[in-house]
Amino acid sequence: MPRGIQTVLFDLDGTLLDTAPDLAAALNTVLAENHRAPLPFEYIRPVVSHGGMALIHRGFGLEPADPAIEPLRQRLLEVYRANISTYTRPFPGMPEVLDTLETRGLNWGVVTNKPGWLTEPLLSDLGLLQRAACVVSGDTLAQRKPDPAPMLHACALTGSEPQDCVYLGDAQRDVEAGINAGMHTLVALFGYFQDNDRPHEWQADAMIDTPADLLVWLDRAADRGRP
Numbered sequence: 001m002p003r004g005i006q007t008v009l010f011d012l013d014g015t016l017l018d019t020a021p022d023l024a025a026a027l028n029t030v031l032a033e034n035h036r037a038p039l040p041f042e043y044i045r046p047v048v049s050h051g052g053m054a055l056i057h058r059g060f061g062l063e064p065a066d067p068a069i070e071p072l073r074q075r076l077l078e079v080y081r082a083n084i085s086t087y088t089r090p091f092p093g094m095p096e097v098l099d100t101l102e103t104r105g106l107n108w109g110v111v112t113n114k115p116g117w118l119t120e121p122l123l124s125d126l127g128l129l130q131r132a133a134c135v136v137s138g139d140t141l142a143q144r145k146p147d148p149a150p151m152l153h154a155c156a157l158t159g160s161e162p163q164d165c166v167y168l169g170d171a172q173r174d175v176e177a178g179i180n181a182g183m184h185t186l187v188a189l190f191g192y193f194q195d196n197d198r199p200h201e202w203q204a205d206a207m208i209d210t211p212a213d214l215l216v217w218l219d220r221a222a223d224r225g226r227p
Contacts, residue, residue, distance in 0.1 A: 004164070004221065004222050005106065005164060005165065005166050005184070005218055005221055005222070006106060006107070006158075006160040006161075006164040006165065007106065007107050007108065007109065007133065007154075007155075007158045007160040007164065007165045007166075008101055008106060008107075008108045008109075008165070008166055008168065008214070008218075009108070009109050009110070009111050009134075009151070009154055009165055009166070009167045009168070009178075009183075010108065010109070010110050010111070010167075010168050010169075011049075011110075011111065011112055011167075011168065011169035011170060011171070011174050011188070011191075012110055012112035012114050012119060012122075013048055013049050013112065013114060013192070014048060014049040014169075014170040014171070014188065014191030014192035015091075015168055015169050015170050015174075015188045015191050016090060016091070016094060016110060016128075017088055017089065017090055017091070017094075017122070017126070018088060018089055018090070018091050019048060019088045019122075020041070020044065020045045020048045020192060021041070021086075021087035021088065022080060022083055022084060022085070022086055022087050022088045023044070023048050023055060023080060024039075024041050024044040024045065024048070025083065025086070025087070026055075026076050026077075026079040026080035026083065027039070027044055027055050027056075027058070027059050027076060028044075029079045030056075030059065030072060030075050030076050030079060031059050031060075033075070034060075034072075036059070036060075039058070039059060043058070044058060044059075045192055046192055046193060046194040046195070047192070047194065048192045049170055049171050049191065049192045050171070051113065051114075052073040052076050052077055052080075053069065053073055055073075055076060056069050056072045056073050056076060057069070059072075060072060077118070080118070081117070081118060081121070084118065084121055084122050084125065085121075085122055085125035085126060088122065088126070089126070090126070090128075091190055091211055092210075092211070093210055093211040093212045094211040096211075096212070097211045097212060097214055097215060098128075098131070100215055102131070106218075107133035107158050107160075108131075108132065108133060109132045109133045109134035109135060109136070109154055109157070109158055110123065110132055110134070110135045110136065111134075111136045111145070111150050111151055111154050111167065111177075112136070112137055112138060113137075113138035113144045113145055113173075114137060114138055115137055115138050115139045116135075116137035116138075116139055116140060119135060119137040119138075120135065120137070123135065133157065133158045134153075134154045134157035134158050136150045136151075136153050136154045136157070140153065141153055145173045145174060145176070145177040146172075146173035146174075146176035146177045146180065147177065147180070148177055148178075148180035148181035148182075150177065151165075151167065151177050151178060151180075151181035151183060152181050155181070162181050162182035162183045163182055163183070163184075165181075165183045165184065166178075166183060166184040166185070166186060166205075166217075166218070166221075167181075167183050167184070167185050167186070168185075168186045168187075168188050168208075168214060169185070169186075169187070169188060169191075170187065170188045170189075170190075170191025170192055170193065171191075171192075172197070172199075172202050174187075175187065175202040175203065175204045176202075178204075179203065179204075184205050184221070185202075185204040185205055186204055186205060186206050186207065186208055186214065186217060187199045187202060187204045187206070187207040187208070188208060188211075189207050189208060189209050190208075190209065190210060190211070205217075
């Protein structure tokens with residue numbers, strides 16, 4: 001790592017932003033519209049990183065091949081878009097991390113599987129869109145994580161080589177995408193995990209408990225890169 005880390009890339013849901021409250025509220029709205037009881041937040045939260053299909057499966061028990069699932073997913077996204085930043089905020093400590101990265105002269109960006117028509121309004125509402133050096137959404141390219149193409153596209157946008165980037169995410173596909181692109185990878189243990197997730201088996205460079213731990217890892221990486 002001769003030059004050290006130049007760019008920090010973040011997954012969105014469950015990593016940069018705590019989007020679960022708004023997505024859980026949207027799911028419970030759709031459940032109510034279909035005369036079903038609301039689900040506890042703690043039951044919804046673990047699947048938030050896996051998108052609308054996973055949320056509808058959790059709420060209605062439908063499999064992806066069921067023809068009833070797509071209209072429900074579309075309604076979920078419609079409700080969510082109308083309330084996209086009601087409760088969503090950066091995870092505690094994340095605003096300070098972003099400030100520190102910028103103060104140090106590092107750039108940061110977002111690589112997410114969330115579609116752009118949701119990603120960009122959300123980041124804009126929270127005052128982050130203009131600060132990000134890149135925003136690569138799930139429909140920016142034909143490929144999505146765990147394919148490395150979105151990661152490499154982020155490199156092109158930020159002007160950094162993959163080996164000079166670190167990607168922080170809370171899902172196995174995040175780590176796979178980063179590794180496949182030749183980046184350093186970290187697991188955000190404060191994100192959204194299901195009981196069967198085994199992050200210690202994902203072969204990331206490290207796992208962090210809080211956003212502030214990212215800065216600790218960067219400091220150690222810089223020390224390792226010194227002659």
